[in-house]
Amino acid sequence: ELKVEQNPLFLSMQEGKNYTIYCNYSTTSDRLYWYRQDPGKSLESLFVLLSNGAVKQEGRLMASLDTKARLSTLHITAAVHDLSATYFCAVALSRSNYQLIWGAGTKLIIKP
Amino acid sequence: DAEITQSPRHKITETGRQVTLACHQTWNHNNMFWYRQDLGHGLRLIHYSYGVHDTNKGEVSDGYSVSRSNTEDLPLTLESAASSQTSVYFCASSEGTGGLREKLFFGSGTQLSVL
Numbered sequence: 001e002l003k004v005e006q007n008p009l010f011l012s013m014q015e016g017k018n019y020t021i022y023c024n025y026s027t028t029s030d031r032l033y034w035y036r037q038d039p040g041k042s043l044e045s046l047f048v049l050l051s052n053g054a055v056k057q058e059g060r061l062m063a064s065l066d067t068k069a070r071l072s073t074l075h076i077t078a079a080v081h082d083l084s085a086t087y088f089c090a091v092a093l094s095r096s097n098y099q100l101i102w103g104a105g106t107k108l109i110i111k112p
Numbered sequence: 113d114a115e116i117t118q119s120p121r122h123k124i125t126e127t128g129r130q131v132t133l134a135c136h137q138t139w140n141h142n143n144m145f146w147y148r149q150d151l152g153h154g155l156r157l158i159h160y161s162y163g164v165h166d167t168n169k170g171e172v173s174d175g176y177s178v179s180r181s182n183t184e185d186l187p188l189t190l191e192s193a194a195s196s197q198t199s200v201y202f203c204a205s206s207e208g209t210g211g212l213r214e215k216l217f218f219g220s221g222t223q224l225s226v227l
Contacts, residue, residue, distance in 0.1 A: 045215045098208060
């Protein structure tokens with residue numbers, strides 16, 4: 001059974017600081033997603049990572065995937081208040097199976 | 113622009129009533145999914161469909177049903193609403209082709225309260 005664990009589940013940080021959110025999964029998978037959710041809103045796709053060593057960057061966010069360690073990281077550089085949100089990782093059961101198993105989410109609060 | 117819409121946005125119902133939540137997408141996507149979101153659980157898959165007349169159970173399907181009669185719609189029915197089904201429900205769709213373009217597009221969600 002595929003399980004996905006995120007940590008931390010809650011993170012409060014100051015603007016300008018760097019931090020990393022971790023996503024561990026329990027069985028082999030070759031497709032991992034990061035999503036963002038603002039309070040009371042829907043989910044927005046940030047990154048799709050397909051292969052070992054994949055790295056994607058968008059602004060102050062950078063995601064990477066290590067399939068051998070079954071680990072993905074979402075790194076925040078020089079955080080700004082607008083990045084406050086809940087971040088989810090989700091892992092596909094397989095390349096041909098479109099079901100996703102979701103982490104519990106990391107609530108990120110960035111203080112001015 | 114293509115979109116995915118859910119209705120209603122908010123619904124209050126009583127225990128034992130049948131409730132149907134609507135989901136309509138204009139992406140022409142093959143795949144459609146229903147999730148529920150509860151604090152501390154992330155998203156949990158209720159039902160999903162990979163095409164017209166195809167439906168499958170997810171990890172928390174008990175008490176829910178879906179049908180897919182066309183590409184655009186996947187309504188979710190709660191046969192006899194229970195208080196444990198109070199939650200936020202999200203519908204999502206994806207192309208179904210795999211690869212980097214294979215990502216979920218989500219509706220705005222339905223807040224359902226069962227009293």
